Amino acid sequence: MRVHHLDCAPMREIEPADGPESPLRPAPAAGHVLLVETASAGLLLVDAGIGLGDIERPSERLLDDWVEMAGPTLDPAATAVRQIEALGYAAADVRHVVPTHLHRDHAGGLSDFPDAAVHLFEAELADGGKTPAQLAHGPKWVAYADAAGETWHGFEGVRSLEGVPEDVLLVPLGGHTPGHAGVAVRDGDRWLLHAGDAYMYHGEVDRPEPVTHPLMDLVQAGGEVDRELRLANVARLRELARGGEVEVFCAHDPWELARYR
Ligand SMILES: [Zn+2]
Incomplete structure (x- = not known):
């Protein structure tokens, strides 16, 4: 398995x-x-970012208030599909997508991979703060019951995915959305855990006394569905990150991303 870190x-x-x-x-x-270049299941994406359709029709798919707030660059070259093509692959080579949740900045790219299986917890499919226009193409959902999985590094209800090697796992991390997930990926002899929007700033997990980001914490507070559950999960992520066995990072922290690029 080879893992690329994209923005x-x-x-x-x-x-x-x-x-x-x-x-x-x-x-x-x-x-x-x-x-992720898997050995037997083609290409797999963890999160899908903003897609080409969002850039073509931002008012319909991202909504003006969000564009104003988040200030996305809306550059087609940053989409997953264009970056994958730049690596010499085609969109059809992506056979699996594992979104951490279905918010617009994580799910907009799904429509660029309409034939891929999209793996998520049932609770996320039922109610994930979705932006309907981004999902109008009818993704090929593969939904998993919550709390029916194994234990992995102290996290319970962890699922392997249909048709995907056991090197990729779906880890329940609710709170930001009802069915929010982390995605664990084995990269050589180490595990990575993409924690999505379970937290938004490295200071929340990399030190004993956490530091939140004033702006990102406002964004978090404006969107999360269960703060108590989320903070309990952040505490577990902090323990995991500081234990050193698993590398933990979130979706929006650019300084975490820089560690890998
Ligand atoms: Zn987000």
């Missing part, structure tokens, strides 16, 4: 919140997407 939803520039001593520079909020 498929670059947005408004944000400042680091680590204080004046921080070596970090301001950077555009990211849409961290994993492109």
Whole structure:
């Protein structure tokens, strides 16, 4: 398995919140997407970012208020499909997409891969804050019952995916949306965990006394469905990240993405 780290939803520039001593520079909020070359199941995407349809019709698919707030660049070259083509593949080579949740900046790219199986928890399909126009093409859903899986690194209800090697796992991380998931991917001898929007700033998981990002925490508070559950999951992610066995990152932190690029 080979894992590529892409930014498929670059947005408004944000400042680091680590204080004046921080070596970090301001950077555009990211849409961290994993492109996984699997041995037996073709290409797999973790999150789909903003798609070509969103860029063609932003008012209909992203909605003007959100575009104003998030400031996406709306550059076709940043979409997953264009980046995959730039690597020498075709859209049809993507056979599986595993969105962490169905918010517009994570699901807009699904329509660029209409033949791919889209794996998610049932609770996310039932009510995930979806933007209907992005899903009008009728994704090929493969929905999993919550709480019916195995235990993985202390997380329960973890599922392997139909037709996908056991190196990719769906990890329940509710709170941001009802069926929000992390996606674990084995990369050589280590595990990566894409935590989606379970948190939005590295300071929430990389130190014993967490630091939130003032702007990103406002975004989180405006969208999350269960703060108590989300914070309990962040506490578990912090333990996991600090334990060093699994590399944890979220969707929108550009400084986490920079570790891999
Ligand atoms: Zn998001």
